[in-house]
Amino acid sequence: MIDITAWSAVSPYGLDATSFAAAVRARRPAMRWADPAGPPGTVASLVPGFDQRALLGRKGTKGMDRVTGLAITAVGALGGAHNRDTALVLGTTGGSVRSAMNLTRASLTAERPYDVDPATIPSVVMNCAAGHCAIWHGITGPNTTIAGGRAAGLLCLAYARRLLRAGRASTVLCGAAEEYSAERSWLARHDTGFVGEGAAMLRLESSHARTAQPLATVLAVGTTADEVLERAGVRADEVWAVIAGSEAERDAVAPLFGSGALERVPLVAELAGDTGAVSAVFGIAAALAVAGDTPRFTVVTAAELAGPAGPSGATAAAVLRVNAAQA
Amino acid sequence: MVISRQNRVVVTGLGVLSSIGTGAAEFEAALRAGREGRAQLKAFDTTGFAHSYGCPVRDFDPARWLRRTPPDELSRAAQFAAAASRMAITDANLTDDDLNNAHIAIGTTEGGGHELDQLTAATLANGPEHLDPNLIAKTSAAALSTAVVRELNLATAQSSTIATACAAGNYAIGDAFDAIRYGEAEIALCGGAEAIARKTFTVFYRLGLIAPDHCRPFDIARSGILTAEGAAVLLLETFDSARRRGAKIYAEVLGYGLNCDAALPTAPTRDSVADCMRRALADASVKKDEVDLIVAHGTGTPANDSTEAGAIRDVYGDSPPQATGLKSMLGHAMGAASALGAAAAALAIAHRFVPPTINHRETDPACAIDCVPNQARHAEPRIVQNNAFAFGGNNAVVIMGRHT
Numbered sequence: 266m267i268d269i270t271a272w273s274a275v276s277p278y279g280l281d282a283t284s285f286a287a288a289v290r291a292r293r294p295a296m297r298w299a300d301p302a303g304p305p306g307t308v309a310s311l312v313p314g315f316d317q318r319a320l321l322g323r324k325g326t327k328g329m330d331r332v333t334g335l336a337i338t339a340v341g342a343l344g345g346a347h348n349r350d351t352a353l354v355l356g357t358t359g360g361s362v363r364s365a366m367n368l369t370r371a372s373l374t375a376e377r378p379y380d381v382d383p384a385t386i387p388s389v390v391m392n393c394a395a396g397h398c399a400i401w402h403g404i405t406g407p408n409t410t411i412a413g414g415r416a417a418g419l420l421c422l423a424y425a426r427r428l429l430r431a432g433r434a435s436t437v438l439c440g441a442a443e444e445y446s447a448e449r450s451w452l453a454r455h456d457t458g459f460v461g462e463g464a465a466m467l468r469l470e471s472s473h474a475r476t477a478q479p480l481a482t483v484l485a486v487g488t489t490a491d492e493v494l495e496r497a498g499v500r501a502d503e504v505w506a507v508i509a510g511s512e513a514e515r516d517a518v519a520p521l522f523g524s525g526a527l528e529r530v531p532l533v534a535e536l537a538g539d540t541g542a543v544s545a546v547f548g549i550a551a552a553l554a555v556a557g558d559t560p561r562f563t564v565v566t567a568a569e570l571a572g573p574a575g576p577s578g579a580t581a582a583a584v585l586r587v588n589a590a591q592a
Numbered sequence: 593m594v595i596s597r598q599n600r601v602v603v604t605g606l607g608v609l610s611s612i613g614t615g616a617a618e619f620e621a622a623l624r625a626g627r628e629g630r631a632q633l634k635a636f637d638t639t640g641f642a643h644s645y646g647c648p649v650r651d652f653d654p655a656r657w658l659r660r661t662p663p664d665e666l667s668r669a670a671q672f673a674a675a676a677s678r679m680a681i682t683d684a685n686l687t688d689d690d691l692n693n694a695h696i697a698i699g700t701t702e703g704g705g706h707e708l709d710q711l712t713a714a715t716l717a718n719g720p721e722h723l724d725p726n727l728i729a730k731t732s733a734a735a736l737s738t739a740v741v742r743e744l745n746l747a748t749a750q751s752s753t754i755a756t757a758c759a760a761g762n763y764a765i766g767d768a769f770d771a772i773r774y775g776e777a778e779i780a781l782c783g784g785a786e787a788i789a790r791k792t793f794t795v796f797y798r799l800g801l802i803a804p805d806h807c808r809p810f811d812i813a814r815s816g817i818l819t820a821e822g823a824a825v826l827l828l829e830t831f832d833s834a835r836r837r838g839a840k841i842y843a844e845v846l847g848y849g850l851n852c853d854a855a856l857p858t859a860p861t862r863d864s865v866a867d868c869m870r871r872a873l874a875d876a877s878v879k880k881d882e883v884d885l886i887v888a889h890g891t892g893t894p895a896n897d898s899t900e901a902g903a904i905r906d907v908y909g910d911s912p913p914q915a916t917g918l919k920s921m922l923g924h925a926m927g928a929a930s931a932l933g934a935a936a937a938a939l940a941i942a943h944r945f946v947p948p949t950i951n952h953r954e955t956d957p958a959c960a961i962d963c964v965p966n967q968a969r970h971a972e973p974r975i976v977q978n979n980a981f982a983f984g985g986n987n988a989v990v991i992m993g994r995h996t
Contacts, residue, residue, distance in 0.1 A: 304720070304721075349851065349867075352850075353852070357733075357755065358732075358733070358734075359703060359708075359731065359732070359733050360755070362708070365705070365708055365791060366708065366711070366712045366715070368791055368794065368795070369708070369709045369712040369713075369790060369791045369794070370712050370715075370716060372790060372791070372794045373712065373713060373716060374716065377640050378639070378640040378641055378794065379640075379641065379794055379797045379798045381794060381795070381798050383798060383799070386795050386798065386799065386858065387857035387858060387983065387984075389791060389795060390701060390755075390757045390983050390984060391701075391703070391733065391755035391757070392755055392756050392757050392982065392983065392984040392986055393857065393983075393984060395756075395984060395986075396852065396857055396983070396984025396985050396986065397857065397984075399852040399853075399854035399984075399985060400854050400855065400856075400857070400985070403854055404852065404854060405851055405852055405853075405854045405864065405867075406850075406851060406852065407850035407851065407852070408756075408850070408851070408852035408854075408984070408985070408986050409754065409756060409763060409850070409986075410754070410755045410756055410984075410986075411752050411753065411754055411755065412700075412703060412733035412734055412753045412754075412755040413734050413752055413753065414732065414734045416734070417734075420750075420752045423750065423752075424752065424767060427767065427770040427771060427774065427776070428770075430770070430774050431770045431773070431774060433770075433850065433875075447720075448720075451715075451720040451723065452711070452723070452728050452731070455725050455728070487750065488748055488749070488750055489748070492748070569732075569734050569738075579734055579737070579738050579741070579751055579752070581750070
């Protein structure tokens with residue numbers, strides 16, 4: 266078994282877990298903004314006032330993209346000391362799509378096709394944020410980026426569990442980050458009219474070797490709710506809360522569970538927009554925020570539907586026993 | 593955590609798409625012959641670049657391989673991933689039904705980056721209002737692994753796309769190894785896929801890391817990489833499963849190591865690279881004098897090759913194993929590169945040869961290793977180390993061996 270022993274959230278509610286937890290408990294919608302550069306009719310919720318260079322300082326942040334800044338901030342908010350036995354596992358959809366498109370745009374429009382700003386080059390690879398988190402926080406253990414879109418958070422959880430089981434790390438900092446940009450909003454316009462952003466991290470440790478009280482225990486991770494319930498030995502009627510990544514997912518699992526479980530924890534996507542790779546991690550954080558002191562079984566589902574037709578996605582599900590609130 | 597039982601993990605199928613050959617047999621013949629996959633790049637308009645050689649996959653016809661997935665719904669890289677997976681299953685003498693509950697892990701640098709470049713060009717031409725939703729869908733990096741799931745109709749497989757740049761292939765192999773070793777899955781498809789993209793080429797060109805003529809790993813006159821594309825997918829299964837069905841076994845995956853430089857985003861760090869090799873050797877329970885061959889990361893850039901050779905000497909001392917630089921033949925296929933290296937390692941182990949570093953004239957004294965210059969060797973490599981180091985400081989080293 267692995268335990269969650271800390272969590273952090275940099276969200277449209279603010280830079281800390283406390284502000285996220287309070288808003289989720291109150292089911293308070295985040296501030297919305299219509300980006301004039303984005304698709305008409307689309308709204309966005311941004312991390313308020315977030316500016317990576319103002320927040321992290323000018324040293325080491327030249328050319329740094331927003332998703333990297335968000336990830337560094339969320340890993341920092343998790344606290345704790347790191348060493349070569351600390352791993353970082355970070356979920357994404359496609360890194361900083363804005364940075365990638367800007368570089369190609371520069372190549373296509375500059376006088377010479379290689380007149381691109383070298384300071385922005387690290388940002389065009391999807392593992393930029395994880396690599397910078399390692400530099401910033403001195404994390405020299407395994408460092409992995411998983412591109413899973415909305416399923417990324419749970420795919421990262423499954424991956425992190427394998428790292429711990431194999432003894433490749435004693436602690437895994439596991440989460441995801443996603444930035445808002447007009448570019449991302451245009452690419453997402455056929456999926457969603459409400460785009461969010463943020464970063465959230467979980468500290469994971471093996472149950473037998475943890476260094477702090479567990480906030481939750483990960484009982485099973487797999488591809489579907491049925492499968493993970495069976496593996497966890499938990500009946501559907503024992504489930505306290507079901508956290509789906511979207512309304513469509515919630516409708517899909519509704520027949521398995523009572524409506525109480527479906528309504529217990531609010532859907533972050535409805536309050537703060539589609540946060541892509543962070544959505545499942547925000548979902549876990551929301552369960553931690555809402556749960557009381559009694560151990561409660563929680564099911565999290567996530568799906569990344571590749572393409573407008575949507576037949577070919579990745580699905581993931583997990584069962585957690587949530588023990589206590591933190592923030 | 594108490595580990596009740598560790599499964600042995602063997603390679604029983606290979607799927608390869610590369611600039612020097614398609615399929616395991618053609619790939620092996622090209623490695624033995626020291627073939628170079630170099631050509632003028634045509635994947636994008638190279639006007640304005642003083643030189644634009646690369647190593648593309650030529651005459652790729654996805655319809656030849658894909659049975660269920662319409663090729664026009666996939667990015668070129670996702671087509672590569674699905675096609676190489678199909679090849680690996682066929683090579684392993686398995687059917688799609690045998691892959692239910694498989695673990696799928698595909699590494700990449702760019703994912704659908706070639707298609708994202710096309711969206712950028714379309715945005716410049718017509719504004720963002722008219723972007724083709726099908727082209728947007730193709731940019732999904734997650735789709736590299738879900739394309740495999742879709743092509744093989746694997747409803748219950750767990751699939752992930754690992755985006756750790758130029759080390760991603762080894763990461764994916766390592767992840768699948770853990771899934772099988774610790775009993776999460778009995779069978780896995782793992783490797784990497786990459787398509788040539790303008791953005792990748794531009795980045796390396798701007799950094800001064802594109803070779804004007806040939807890629808020459810460890811040579812005193814080395815001048816950079818040639819960007820490349822392709823895919824390699826390894827079918828891994830438990831030794832028990834392979835034995836039960838009488839499968840041919842190319843090699844055994846013995847272990848791997850991961851770490852992060854946490855230093856510079858675009859250059860490797862010698863101590864950290866050495867630490868990653870030591871982690872891999874320890875995980876594989878292999879002593880350094882047992883390693884017969886290193887399939888080097890060997891990009892052909894000045895910094896990588898001297899750093900890598902230095903780290904090899906730090907780990908192995910003054911008489912390190914021979915270390916071959918496959919990128920001299922294949923170019924640098926980014927997220928597919930170390931998967932191609934692992935496929936080459938499996939073939940070298942199974943069929944008793946050592947592929948060469950071609951285009952080699954004079955070894956740089958700062959890279960003092962035997963790089964198997966220009967000619968393949970008849971040899972029996974029993975244990976092979978496959979190196980991969982990436983932007984972001986992501987290092988991954990896989991150890992494979994003859995199955996005994």
